[in-house]
Amino acid sequence: MSNQNQPNREPGGPNNGPAAAASRGLGLWLIMMAMVAFALYYAQNLGSADHRSEIPYSRFRDLVREDRVAKVVVADGRISGELKPGQQAAGVKDKFATIRPTGDVEGDLLPLLDEHHVEYKNTQPSQLGPALFYLLVGFVPVLLLISYMRRSNPAERAVSFGRSRARQHMETDTKTTFADIAGIDEPKAELEEIVAYLREPDRFRRLGGRIPRGVLLVGSPGTGKTLLAKAVAGEAKVPFFSMSGSDFVELFVGVGASRVRDLFRQAEQAAGSRGCIVFIDELDALGKARGHSLTGGSHDEREQTLNQLLVEMDGFDTRANVIVMAATNRPDILDPALLRPGRFDRQVTIPAPDVNGREAILRVHARHVKVDPTLDLRRVASRTPGFVGADLANLVNEAALLAARREHESVLFEDFDDAIDRVSIGIERRSQPLTESEQRVVAYHEAGHALVGMFSEHADPVHKVSIIPRGLTEGVTISARETDRHIHTEQHFRAILDVLLGGRVAEEVVFDVVSSGAYSDIKRVTNLARSMVAELGMSPLLGPLNYETGYRTDPGGFFVPAGNGQQLSEATAQLVDSEVRRFVDEAYGRVKALLSDHRAELEALAQRLIEVETVERAELYAIAGLPEPEDTRPVPEPSL
DSSP, rough: OOOOOOOOOTTTTTSHHHHHHHHHHHHHHHHHHOOOHHHHHHHHHHHHTTTEEEEEHHHHHHHHTTOOEEEEEETTEEEEEETTTOBBBBOOEEEEEEEESSSSSTHHHHHHHTTTTTTEOOOOOOSHHHHHHHHHHHHHHHHHHHHHOOOOOHHHHHHHHOOOHHHHHHHTTOOGGGGGOOOOOHHHHHHHHHHHHHOOOOHHHHOOOOOOSSSEEETTTTTSHHHHHHHHHHHHHHOEEEGGGGGGGOSSHHHHHHHHHHHHHHHHHTTTTTOOOEEEEGGGGBBBOOOOOOSSSHHHHHHHHHHHHHHHHHHHHGGEEEEEEEEEEEEEGBBBBGGGGGGGGGGEEOOOOHHHHHHHHHHHTTSSOBBBOOOOOOHHHHTTOOOHHHHHHHHHHHHHHHHTHHHHHHHHHHHHHHHHHHTTOBBBTTOOOHHHHHHHHHHHHHHHHHHHHHTTTTTTTTTEEEOOTTTTTTTTTEOSSSSSSSSSOHHHHHHHHHHHHHHHHHHHHHHHHOOOOGGGHHHHHEEEEEEHHHHHHOOTTTTTTOOOOOOOTTTOEEEEEOSSOOOOHHHHHHHHHHHHHHHHHHHHHHHHHHHHHHHHHHHHHHHHHOOOEEEEEEHHHHHHTTOOOOOOOOOOOOOO
């Protein structure tokens, strides 16, 4: 069954439910009643006019006395008549009308008509039109109030609530394909099997194979989970139902389960012989692990909805070629029943792209932007560690907007470089300039970070230093590698400690005082040192043991309290604290010795920052008297 010519449908949308249909029907009846009432009310007046001459009542009586009137029709408030054939009167047509006066001033009208042999008759206007008119005016507010109360009644709305709100995209509407996806080659290859099954299901069935009913896409926000699901539908050319997990859950118990049933019913109808894909985004909103609750309400509703989803995934006909895909960034909180074989029995993990993946993603998004032919996207990719697909798409757009504001003919590397700072750090705060003394402190602080990074063997190369206030920072030192690190050694962690302490030590060496500008640096130093000692086994006194102090690594790579660490003995806790202090003190001593030995370079770099505010990589290493690090990107093997 082909659905090519069918428009997009939203079965549970605001314009398609029974309540909406009832409202449209009531409105149509009200309009029809109003038209009939007004037509009846004015018919007699409009029909009786008939292009007659309007004459005064006294003129009408004169015409009667002159025997010129043939017949009249007498009604309340109005008299219409016709002249005798051949009779003419100035200003009077063959047919005329006049307004009948009230009171007894015309009590002799009928005798007058009889005396002059005028044919007359009396008519009464229809009361149906006015009656309907006043009835409609009186009942319209009542009908509108009843309609509003019905639509506000949960019992009446439950029927429309129970309809699925999934957005259906037909096979011709899903334009996304695997060509639009880059940087996640392994997940893409995993999903190509789903595409092959939807295209040629018999090839798998003839050997007894069964395609997974559910595919769970796991990854951080922005890694491309929804994009991958759309690409599968676009490659397979099948209908694609898209819905968020939160769309199933309502306040009223039973509504979510009804929506699940309706969604799978629509999917089976749309699948036909070609199959279809049902995509549930943010599955964790619906599929959290079930437990006991005394509160009821939405908790019970969520559990009933989850139960219905489990039943539908077990029960729907596998021959219908319906494949359920879902996405989440929190697989640890999902109900175990969702992940067992027969439901979401295949998990596809989508990691953050490495530098090669980021370069490929940038090339995909740069196809729609006029970039400079000499632009090296590899340099841009190396400056964006931790960026995912959504971040890179936003980066390309920001760079294009910056280039347009600067009236560039094409997007240059400097536009991308500034866009990275804008996205990751924040916009420049030119409206809040630093005082001269504050600028000197920030300049020496950032110069200290940069020099320690350049002179430390295991630190990442320094890319840029700036003392322009951005976001919540007064200055920034940016380090970048051409390749990503996958394993961090103890030497690298110690180099990070040194670089983080470089700013505070520089302030102490130059001014012999310290400021609050090192607040975030000290916090990160403490967390990193504690993680090295208690979690990573890098302390010789504590050994290779994990003491679970309650610190973990957040998505940004920082060590933060987890809140569920186990209790340590008092002696062990004191030993952990003393080792953390030793790690930090050793780093402090190394940094102070380094900056004291290179005081001239520190002064030169700080003065240059005060002059130009931003110093790039090549000039940084020239001031430090060091060779600029070579490009460490891997050399591709020649294709044969």
